[in-house]
Amino acid sequence: MVVVGITGGIGSGKTTIANYIKSFGIPLYVADKEAKALMNRSKVIKRKLIQLFGDKAYVDGKLNRPFLAKMIFNDKSLLNQMNAIVHPKVASHFKRWLKKQDAPYILKEAAIIFENNLQSNYDYIITVVADENLRIERILDRDDTTQEKIKAIINNQWTDSQKKELSDFVISNNDLDQAKKQALQIHTKLLKITAE
Structure with a gap:
């Protein structure tokens, strides 16, 4: 393919x-959209993001995007750590999608x-x-x-x-x-x- x-x-x-x-x-596979969905759906990602950003990372079980955006806005190291958590999951989701x-x-x-x-x-x-x-x-x-x-x-x-x-x-x-x-x-x- x-x-x-x-x-x-x-x-x-x-x-x-x-x-x-x-x-x-x-x-069409939209990586950003799938990343956001996985950040809300995946228990592993949730756990790791809470470890990285603290309890404010999620509000009522949903990703607190304004909070995360503010945290990573001027901190490349936090952004890179978040990407290291999310990107591999998106990559394996894409591989499964591609096969279909x-x-x-x-x-x-x-x-x-x-x-x-x-x-x-x-x-x-x-x-x-x-x-x-x-x-x-x-x-x-x-x-x-x-x-x-x-x-x-x-x-x-x-x-x-x-x-x-x-x-x-x-x-x-x-x-x-x-x-x-x-x-x-x-x-x-x-x-x-x-x-x-």
């Missing part, structure tokens, strides 16, 4: 593009493929890029957050030019109609590659 990663900085529109490609019948798929290729959406040096886990990588001002605008419209917080996240991620260098395909998403055209061309190419 050909595994295609789709990535991009916060607010680039990678989820919108991933869902567009999914509409062609391509199975039947399609020319699958799409795995993940925000930090390059930052975590995981590019070797993919056959091809699509990076979605957009102007930083537009990305900030999109996130402010979508989330209850501040420009300062968004900039801190952007500064923690690789730049678009760094990602482009290691990507097989790049979609520019300043204009959604144009981005969808690019996505369709890439989908068509991937179908040709996987048919060979």
Whole structure:
């Protein structure tokens, strides 16, 4: 099974593009969504996160996301420790999911493929890029957050030019109609590659 990663900085529109490609019948695995679900569902993860962050990590049995976000916001070591707990579980969940798929290729959406040096886990990588001002605008419209917080996240991620260098395909998403055209061309190419 050909595994295609789709990535991009916060607010680039990678989820919108991933869902567009999914509409062609391509199975989509969203790593962040599955990580959040596992953080609520897995007893092992819960226990380890409470050991790491204390009892405030969960409220009424549910992940206390604002608390965790505040804790890891300026502490890379805590972020890395949390990722070391969550990422292996997501990886094994993905492997099980992958075995059940039947399609020319699958799409795995993940925000930090390059930052975590995981590019070797993919056959091809699509990076979605957009102007930083537009990305900030999109996130402010979508989330209850501040420009300062968004900039801190952007500064923690690789730049678009760094990602482009290691990507097989790049979609520019300043204009959604144009981005969808690019996505369709890439989908068509991937179908040709996987048919060979």
